[in-house]
Amino acid sequence: MSSEGLFISFEGIDGAGKSTHIAGLADAFRAAGREVVLTREPGGTPLAEKLRALVLGDAMDPLTESLLVFAARRDHLVTVIEPALARGDVVLCDRFTDATFAYQGGGRGFDLGVLRQLETWVQGSPTAPNGLRQPHLTIWFDLPPAVAAERLAGARVPDRFESQPAEFFARVAQGYADRAAAEPARFARIAADQPVPAVWQAVRSTCAARGWIAPEAGA
Ligand SMILES: Nc1ncnc2c1ncn2[C@@H]1O[C@H](COP(=O)(O)OP(=O)(O)OP(=O)(O)O)[C@@H](O)[C@H]1O
Numbered sequence: 001m002s003s004e005g006l007f008i009s010f011e012g013i014d015g016a017g018k019s020t021h022i023a024g025l026a027d028a029f030r031a032a033g034r035e036v037v038l039t040r041e042p043g044g045t046p047l048a049e050k051l052r053a054l055v056l057g058d059a060m061d062p063l064t065e066s067l068l069v070f071a072a073r074r075d076h077l078v079t080v081i082e083p084a085l086a087r088g089d090v091v092l093c094d095r096f097t098d099a100t101f102a103y104q105g106g107g108r109g110f111d112l113g114v115l116r117q118l119e120t121w122v123q124g125s126p127t128a129p130n131g132l133r134q135p136h137l138t139i140w141f142d143l144p145p146a147v148a149a150e151r152l153a154g155a156r157v158p159d160r161f162e163s164q165p166a167e168f169f170a171r172v173a174q175g176y177a178d179r180a181a182a183e184p185a186r187f188a189r190i191a192a193d194q195p196v197p198a199v200w201q202a203v204r205s206t207c208a209a210r211g212w213i214a215p216e217a218g219a
């Protein structure tokens, strides 16, 4: 019997802890017998990875930045995400369009109406509910920007986003909160300011509660 495709995005400010848990969730889905596509944005295809390098490395204005992340998304959707969902796979994506609303909309202060228009064009899909492809679930790692900054301090050479000041990340965090408030059924908020095992339990139980993976043995 084939399963319905499942699209789950991981979101949060830089350093919130998304990447620490995405591979573990992939393993949990594989243990439940599902094929998993683990991917990220911007990126996930050879073309989109080239656009990622530009977006993270080169100075540009907010409209150019928004167009590039949506161009990368279009290629990613058409060549990776939609085919995987059509096969019935689970797609685990490290960031998707909520990041654009949070970073370009919140962080950069770019026009949300233009972003909504680009979202409609890029994510239009005849097989998606209401014709617009969105994740079935968005796991939002909510972490105070000061804690995220402490975690990232000295960990790696900061890119164009990671080198932004605290005020930028406060606006990005507000951008995520606004998206979550607008679509509470799609978002699962994880309190990311907890030890790694507690955050993992929260991630796991979010999916187990939907019947997608088994609850932890003994739970
Ligand atoms: N719950 C936690 N408590 C303390 N440190 C953590 C926790 N989760 C992750 N970290 C550490 O914080 C740093 C950032 O984590 P991670 O790379 O998973 O974040 P991220 O959300 O994927 O960041 P980015 O989007 O910037 O790549 C890493 O050094 C990681 O080991």
Ligand SMILES: Cc1cn([C@H]2C[C@H](O)[C@@H](COP(=O)(O)O)O2)c(=O)[nH]c1=O
Pocket (backbone or CB within 6 Å): 014, 040, 041, 042, 056, 069, 094, 095, 096, 097, 099, 100, 101, 103, 104, 161, 162
């Ligand atoms: C999808 C997307 C991402 N960004 C930003 C957010 C992060 O700072 C980087 C990606 O780096 P990560 O280590 O892989 O998280 O890109 C953005 O500004 N807009 C977007 O749409």
